[in-house]
Amino acid sequence: MHAGFEEVCAKAAAEARNAGRPVLALWREEIERVEPLLPPSPSRSTFFWAGSGLTLLGLDRAATFVAEGSNRFNDVRRAWERTVQDMLTAGPGDRDTPALVGAFSFGDGPGSLMWVPRVLVAQRPEGAATLCLAARADPVHGVEDDAARTAWRAAGWLAAGAVSPCPPLPVTGHVAEELPSPREWKELVARAVALIGEGRFSKVVLARRLRVRLPYPPDLGGLLHTLIGAQPGTTVFAAGTGTRTFAGATPERLVAVRGGRAETMSLAATLPRGGTGGADARLRDELIGDGKSRREQAIVTEALRGALEQVCHEVDVPGTPEVLDLPNVRHLCSRVSGRLADPETTGVLDLAGLLHPTPAVGGHPRPEALGWLREAEAFDRGWYAGPIGWVNARQEGDFAVALRSALLDGDSATLFAGCGIVAGSDPERELAETWLKFRPMLSALLNDQGDLR
């Protein structure tokens, strides 16, 4: 691996000098599977994704794309396109594997960050893994990091990642703080319902946080391993740039683009799972037959249809939603897809920019709902409810909506949960729903392997 990677790095350095601009060098090859593929601790700049049949682990950064404002998706898309045009790729591995990873902030403020990891491993449930090594060559200084060192470090990290995470330790003495308080948050829900009654908007998704102090900083690899086991049907993710890491297990896909098709998901309305077969079946019927839940989800479906129709032919929208079962909750879900009218110019980042924020996390109509949220919610969501995912060199990729998540910072974790508020929403029930949505991450952090229902 070293010789091939060093060769492409040397070529990139020469190209960068000639062209007077940076050039990215990428080396790809098949390697043996890494089981389990998890970030080594202590974690450095990390990206992790396990969902839709793909596991990705990215370490360190070879190139970084920072963006903010309402044009942030487009800005990253253009910068990535320019990088791909100049990029030198070598090695026998699959060239369509992900290369760019990261997360966009929910709002227009700073914080959106996509990057090309120095070391990226991609593996599907069957077959070999692909290892991708990347280096950025600068016109003046050449390749920033020694290529051979990166390759050696990759081997070391992979060996560390393959070690099974330590078994969960019992957690005692944690302290939790709800932000805002339950009373204040219920008042906000009541205010949102009143504004819906006045016709200001038809839906708004109001979030809150739970801050937990743990007796020691959680082990990221162990936490992700637990979430993968406990939350089937979700995408488990982590993105971090040092000591602070954002991680979660989300059931919601924002958009995937592959082979000229775009796939998105309308996910909304929540009920808990029942403790017995009979109770569970009754709750299922209640969800699918409940007019308020159906309206709440239909708002999302119609917004997705409208967005896809701008860039797709043949938009498929199922007539009735399905029920998506998760270990402790269930939602209404419609999988909406379409054939891209112009796959050459419309990539996954364009779609993410068009769709985000859907009414599953923002509201409807978007400007009115977001305008009120900015005043009422009074905290920066950061990456919570924003798009997180990956892109390849053909502008294909997959983005999830970063729900059921927490920002981990040393021994503190800030968990996020939001609820779609529509006409008829009851503040007490919405509050209880936020606890259902905190539960998966809370259980993983507190090593509570018990019944999640």
Ligand SMILES: C=C(O[C@H]1C=CC=C(C(=O)O)[C@@H]1O)C(=O)O
């Ligand atoms: C905003 C969240 O969930 C969304 C996705 C599914 C169901 C939702 C709901 O029932 O309100 C939310 O729209 C969250 O988990 O923080």
